[in-house]
Amino acid sequence: MTSIGVGLIGTGYMGKAHALAWNGVRPVFGDGPRPRLVHLAEVSAELAARRADEFGFERSTGDWRALIADPEVEVVSVTTPNAFHAEMAIAALEAGKHVWCEKPMAVALGDAERMAAAARASGRVTALGYNYIQNPVIRHIRTLLSEGTIGEVNHVRFEMDEDFMADPEALFYWKSEASSGYGALDDFGVHPLSLMQFLFGGVARVMAQLSMPYADRPDRAGGRRRVETWDIASVLLELRGGASGVMALNRSAWGRKGRIAMQIFGSRGTIAYDQERFNEFQLYTASDRPTEQGFRTVLTAPVHEPYDRFIPAPGHGLGFNDLKIIECHELLRAIGGERDAQIVDFDGGLDIERAVHAMAQSHREGRWVEI
Numbered sequence: 023m024t025s026i027g028v029g030l031i032g033t034g035y036m037g038k039a040h041a042l043a044w045n046g047v048r049p050v051f052g053d054g055p056r057p058r059l060v061h062l063a064e065v066s067a068e069l070a071a072r073r074a075d076e077f078g079f080e081r082s083t084g085d086w087r088a089l090i091a092d093p094e095v096e097v098v099s100v101t102t103p104n105a106f107h108a109e110m111a112i113a114a115l116e117a118g119k120h121v122w123c124e125k126p127m128a129v130a131l132g133d134a135e136r137m138a139a140a141a142r143a144s145g146r147v148t149a150l151g152y153n154y155i156q157n158p159v160i161r162h163i164r165t166l167l168s169e170g171t172i173g174e175v176n177h178v179r180f181e182m183d184e185d186f187m188a189d190p191e192a193l194f195y196w197k198s199e200a201s202s203g204y205g206a207l208d209d210f211g212v213h214p215l216s217l218m219q220f221l222f223g224g225v226a227r228v229m230a231q232l233s234m235p236y237a238d239r240p241d242r243a244g245g246r247r248r249v250e251t252w253d254i255a256s257v258l259l260e261l262r263g264g265a266s267g268v269m270a271l272n273r274s275a276w277g278r279k280g281r282i283a284m285q286i287f288g289s290r291g292t293i294a295y296d297q298e299r300f301n302e303f304q305l306y307t308a309s310d311r312p313t314e315q316g317f318r319t320v321l322t323a324p325v326h327e328p329y330d331r332f333i334p335a336p337g338h339g340l341g342f343n344d345l346k347i348i349e350c351h352e353l354l355r356a357i358g359g360e361r362d363a364q365i366v367d368f369d370g371g372l373d374i375e376r377a378v379h380a381m382a383q384s385h386r387e388g389r390w391v392e393i
Contacts, residue, residue, distance in 0.1 A: 023358070026055040029095035029119070031063045031086045031110055032102040033073040036124045036151065040099040041077040042343050043350035050331050050347050054354040063089040086110060090117050097122065097357065101151075104208070105201050108133035111368075115144040122353055124151040125216075126208040126378070127371040129201065134368075134375040141368040149353045149365040152216035154282065156348040156364065158326035158340070159303050163286070163293055164221050171307065173290030175222070178267040180214040182206075183278035187253050194239040194247040197273075204232070205251030206271040208378045214269055214282060215374045216366055221286075222261045224373055227392045229258040230381035235274050257381055280342075292317075301339040 028044050030037060044057045062079040063086040064070035070082035083089055090098065090113050097120040100110045108128045111121050121141070127150055128134040141148045154160060167175065187197070196202055197209060207230075218225055232252035241247045257269040272278070282297040291307040294317065304317040322329050323336030328351075332344055349365070356363035366374070373393075380391040 023055045025058045026354070026357070027060040027092075027094045027096040028057050029061045029063070029089045029092065029098045030059075030077070030079065031089060031098065031100050033062065033064055033069070033077070034101065037073075037099070037101040038077070039343055039346045040101055040122065040124075040350075041079075043346040044099070045078060046343075046347045047350045047354065051328075051351045054351065054358060057354075058094075060094045061089045061092045087113065090114050090119065095119060097353075100124065103196060104129050104203055108137055111137050111148075112140045115140040115146055115148070118144065118146065120147045120353075120357055121368075122149045122151070122350070125371070126203060126212045127368065127375050129203045129208070131375055131379045134372050138368040138372040147353065147356045148368040148371075149349070149356065150368070150371040151346075151349070152213065152220075152366045152371075153342070153345040153349045154213055154297070155216055155220040155366070156345045156352065157300070158322050158329045159295060159301065160217065160220065161364075162322075162326050163295065163303060166293065166305070167221060167286070171291060171305070172286065172288030172293055175261075175263065175265045175286055175288045177265055177287040178218070178222070178261065179283075179285045180218070180267070180269045181271075181281065181283040182210055182214050183270075183272045183275035183281045183283075184210070185274065185276045185278050187273040188276045190236045191240060194241045194249070198239060198247075198249045198251050200250040202251065204378065204382050205234075206253050206255045206273045207232070207381055208375075209251075209273065211255060211269065211271045211381075212374050212378060214271075214284075215377050217282070217284065218261065218267075219366070219370060219374060220364075222263055222265070224262050225267075225377045225393055226260045226262045227390050228260075228377065228381050228384050229390045230384040231256045232382070232385045252385075255381065300341065301337075 059079040062074040062082045067084035074082035098114040100123040111123045233254035238246045253273040255271040259267040284295045286293040294304040301322045306317045324330035352363045352365045380393045384391040
């Protein structure tokens, strides 16, 4: 395969990120099929035409079904709001296309199950947009864990905080609608869950409490509308390996931007990472002499693959869209038949969705829930 035909449905924040990745993957990695940007779909023909010109797609449509029916499209990026993922992804799979779908997988667990079943039946490759697992820092942390650098892991703490919903007078929009999901759990709590899956194999059981800091928000008509989702979640959990854990999520945390703070405690040391400092992590090892024991800060560098594909010098740093390029490359490797490709496919995504719905069930019933 020398080239692969790409279709893109949706051109918001994540649609643009996918377009940048499809345009950048070949120059960065220099291998695999060359993406051919064939077809772009949006809610109107006019918007689709404008975005196709901006992003470099050959043609455009206001009907996403026409894109899926296009025989030149071999892989489809689905970057629409959450409620549309299942219908679009399943239609693409049934048409014989590979699918790269943004997270969360679906709003309803039954839809996620149908997506995973469709993927298995199709034999096509699927990937979900959990690009934080592609960070060279996270990859290296997994290597350190596999090497036993901090011994046996006994406790983990994950926090994810942002302030884009911190203002109580911010206008009501779709992320406060029940149709988008539970709120913080599946809007971005799935990212820490993807890291737990990548590093530890996932979560075994949970006890969760969800909070709604603001009961309503102003709407564009000048009234107020009731908030239907939970912006804060606090979760006790047990990893599949037996370690205990805590996950705290907050979409209304003033001052926090893109924070995923992670602490991993082991029998011989600790690893700490905070995504607001994207290109570094901290390592403490008890094997150091007492006179020098302390956290050391490690900056990413070309020795932390695939950082070297972007920048030849340490300390310069990668960013969010670079991780989407890495994710795109892993998807292409999987399509090429490479079994070690590091992606979260629809079966892996279903595991994450089951954890989310178990947390919601735990909140409703006030008890521990097995996954």
